Amino acid sequence: MNKIAIASLLSLGAFAAQAETTYPYILQNCGQSVTFETKPETAVSVGQATTEILYALGLDETNLLGTGVWFDDVAAEYAAVNAKVDRLADNDPSFESIVGKRPDLVTIEYEWHIGPDGMIATRDQFHDLGIDTYVLPTDCVGKDNSEGVDGTRSVAFSTSSIYQGISEIADIFNISAEGDALVARLQDREVSAIERAKALNIDDASAVVWYSSVDLESDPYVAGQKGAPAYMLSQLGMRNVVQSDEEWPLVGWETIIKSDPSFIVIAKMERRRFDGDDVAKKLEFLKTDPVASQMTAVKEDRIIVLDVSQMNATMRLISGLETLTDALEAYENGQQG
Structure with a gap:
């Protein structure tokens, strides 16, 4: 087995989820300790990346009540389900529009939308209303979002933070097996592309x-x-x-x-x-x-x-x-x- 494949397996092992999530589920997420008392049934996603993760894990219009912050068309494989989900805004949805959906959870791609100085709201504003929040690790692991327009990285990005986000969202929704399978498929593709290029x-x-x-x-x-x-x-x-x-x-x-x-x-x-x-x-x-x-x-x-x-x-x-x-x-x- 080559070094890339070994690294891939180690990365998967680092974030491998347990078969069943035990609630309350406590998670360290982007500088906050968040507690999920029960499995969320509904969510609003702020950011295309987190929206597509939810779809890839098998969640649909019964779980996802609204989306916002789109850069491009949804990935083709999710077009059918996405057409059934309310788009709150192409860019930045308002705090009121999100809260109005009464979700159990808000998933977030960028801290600058919902974070310490969030342009939509802070995480605490949602927590005060009994709405849990989760920010993708891709926007905070080894990154300071208080510096520069889009933040400054102190540690170089790696795809391990993508896989971490998938696994943690799967854990939150108690669908860990789906998360593990998705991570494994993506890692196999990553290894293959890198090996082809290096050749x-x-x-x-x-x-x-x-x-x-x-x-x-x-x-x-x-x-x-x-x-x-x-x-x-x-x-x-x-x-x-x-x-x-x-x-x-x-x-x-x-x-x-x-x-x-x-x-x-x-x-x-x-x-x-x-x-x-x-x-x-x-x-x-x-x-x-x-x-x-x-x-x-x-x-x-x-x-x-x-x-x-x-x-x-x-x-x-x-x-x-x-x-x-x-x-x-x-x-x-x-x-x-």
Whole structure:
């Protein structure tokens, strides 16, 4: 058994859930001790990542009363159930709209929505009403959300926090077996994608990951060196040219152009808060800007488009690894560029 597979099994073992959850179930979650007195029957999800975890674990419209904070279309396999669930808001649902559903639990993707300084509410505001909360570990493990726009990581992201979140949500709902099975499937896919990429023996490849820009004349939001995209790059044998510890720092085009990355990875999303959310506008900028168009990655068409959920700390990061690996194999075989 290779080292990657062994690490995968160890990670699964670390978060393996017991067959039945014993209530009250006490959990340390993003700096808070939370107690679930009984199995929750209903929930509202704030964040696409946590919504899709709930669906992947088999929960449906009878359990999930509402959702909010969407970056992209729901994954195709969950489209039917998602159509039956009330979308409280494409972006940020109000505190009142969530409470109005009277859920037992609110699951949260980002602390900045529901946390110490939550723009929707604090966790205590929900707890005071008898509504439990759970924040995905992907947004707090080794991360300080009080620094930077999207937080700053003190410890590099790893997919273990994705698997931890799946297992803990499964425990909360007393469906641990479903959680274990889902984690195992994702880990198998992760190991396979990484092994395929490493077999290519790419030498000294580098990349920048462009998330968005307020407008195309502004500095872009790009992936920092310790977030989910940086994890993906490092696992596939590529170096992130951005060295900031911020999750999505603003970095000037002059700096990016000077680094001349081998690849440019850009986010595709349905959200339209900023001009740079539009992937077509990103591509047009890269190909028409008199300076950016001179980068090697642009000249050689080494531009890889990922759905935004594939470059965030979500289950879909695994499909992002697969998409990147497919692209690298195609470039290596001379099918692109």
